[in-house]
Amino acid sequence: MTKDKAPSKGLVTLPFHSVRHISSPEDVQNDRKVYVGQMPLTAVLELPTHENVRDYLVDAEGKRRRSPTQVHKAIRDTLNNSPENFTVLNSGVVIVAHSCEIDEAAKVLKLKKPSIINGSQTQGVIRDFLNENGEAANDLAATTHLKFEVIVLEDDDLIAEISIARNFQNDVMTISIAGRLGQLDELEKAVQAHRPGAKLQKSETKLSEDYIKTERLLQVITALVPEELWLKGDFNKVYTYSMKTKCLKEFQDVYRRSKDPSDPEREKYQELYQFYLDVAGQALEIYDEWKSHQGFQGTGLRAIQRDGRDITDVPDGIIFPIIAAYSAFARKTSAGWVIRPPEKFNDRDLIQVAKSVYQEIAHSNPWNMGKSRACYSNLYQITSIYKKLAP
Numbered sequence: 001m002t003k004d005k006a007p008s009k010g011l012v013t014l015p016f017h018s019v020r021h022i023s024s025p026e027d028v029q030n031d032r033k034v035y036v037g038q039m040p041l042t043a044v045l046e047l048p049t050h051e052n053v054r055d056y057l058v059d060a061e062g063k064r065r066r067s068p069t070q071v072h073k074a075i076r077d078t079l080n081n082s083p084e085n086f087t088v089l090n091s092g093v094v095i096v097a098h099s100c101e102i103d104e105a106a107k108v109l110k111l112k113k114p115s116i117i118n119g120s121q122t123q124g125v126i127r128d129f130l131n132e133n134g135e136a137a138n139d140l141a142a143t144t145h146l147k148f149e150v151i152v153l154e155d156d157d158l159i160a161e162i163s164i165a166r167n168f169q170n171d172v173m174t175i176s177i178a179g180r181l182g183q184l185d186e187l188e189k190a191v192q193a194h195r196p197g198a199k200l201q202k203s204e205t206k207l208s209e210d211y212i213k214t215e216r217l218l219q220v221i222t223a224l225v226p227e228e229l230w231l232k233g234d235f236n237k238v239y240t241y242s243m244k245t246k247c248l249k250e251f252q253d254v255y256r257r258s259k260d261p262s263d264p265e266r267e268k269y270q271e272l273y274q275f276y277l278d279v280a281g282q283a284l285e286i287y288d289e290w291k292s293h294q295g296f297q298g299t300g301l302r303a304i305q306r307d308g309r310d311i312t313d314v315p316d317g318i319i320f321p322i323i324a325a326y327s328a329f330a331r332k333t334s335a336g337w338v339i340r341p342p343e344k345f346n347d348r349d350l351i352q353v354a355k356s357v358y359q360e361i362a363h364s365n366p367w368n369m370g371k372s373r374a375c376y377s378n379l380y381q382i383t384s385i386y387k388k389l390a391p
Helices: 025-029 070-081 083-089 120-143 156-167 174-180 185-194 214-224 244-259 266-291 316-329 347-360 366-371 373-389
Strands: 011-015 018-021 033-040 093-097 099-103 108-112 115-118 145-152 305-307 310-313 330-333 336-339
Touching: 011 033, 033 099, 070 083, 070 120, 070 316, 070 366, 083 145, 093 108, 093 156, 099 145, 115 120, 115 156, 174 214, 174 244, 185 214, 185 266, 214 244, 214 266, 214 316, 244 266, 266 316, 266 336, 316 330, 316 336, 316 347, 316 366, 316 373, 347 366, 347 373
Parallel strands: 093 145
Antiparallel strands: 011 108, 018 033, 033 145, 093 115, 099 108, 305 310, 330 336
């Protein structure tokens, strides 16, 4: 494994937004210092990684080493769809250095022989994202920050130990608990009825392309829940765009209450749980269709990715209000719940309204659109009109 070399002079100037000294008594006794803070997104780009146990896994010496994992995609997804949450969703980078001088006036750290020891994947995804998105990425980088921790010491053996320890500590995630309890088994079977052989992610260790993103699926299904099944007082779908853990926890609650004979509202939760199962396959189809909907050709929306004229990726911030609007088309049939637009429905009408609210309400920012209740309401009004006109 080839490591990035340290700068020839061994000194790196790192700009920061904020920094705090948090050394413990043990650190002081052992001639160490620890700092934490926030730095601009671009500040991480030039930091070397020679002390890290893992380089960026997607690229090595200009050659493709490995396809992006779900971890890489999750980092990119946050940059694409909720950069304002990046500093709290991403664990940041851990840096070791032989010395650290703080210049508060210039807002820079002067680090001697620094190296990232945890966060190479974050650094690599940020670098790729900024390189690929040009001017729009520069605007994002100017307003987005990254957490950092700097450990100052000269003990090379301890640096190696810290690097290993910081790269091999795993938290038990909510999805692993749901998977272990069997709460995702019936949902997986429902998906397999539409996609034979499909597998849901039931653990944070199941990150390959062979697995469907369970949390994303639950975000989409929650966005599709119709008013008659909405068990919360306020019919507000905004959180489905960016709060995947909340959607997963809500599903767990629905699962538990639908299975509890002593719950006085069990029937309501049974109906909602059945909706999850019935529309799971359709939810995947609807999401996939809108992610590359060719109806966006000619709209001129800069946030949409293209290959020539072909639409290859529409940001989630644009399509989640559209998906939520589809909840007006939810119908219960003899075969179960379905999402069935009326025959006269023209999805290009929805695209035109989406373009309008994107520009006028969200100010051409997909993250704003994904979080704007007004955008959801405008699109839902269109599908509600089609619903009323349906025979």
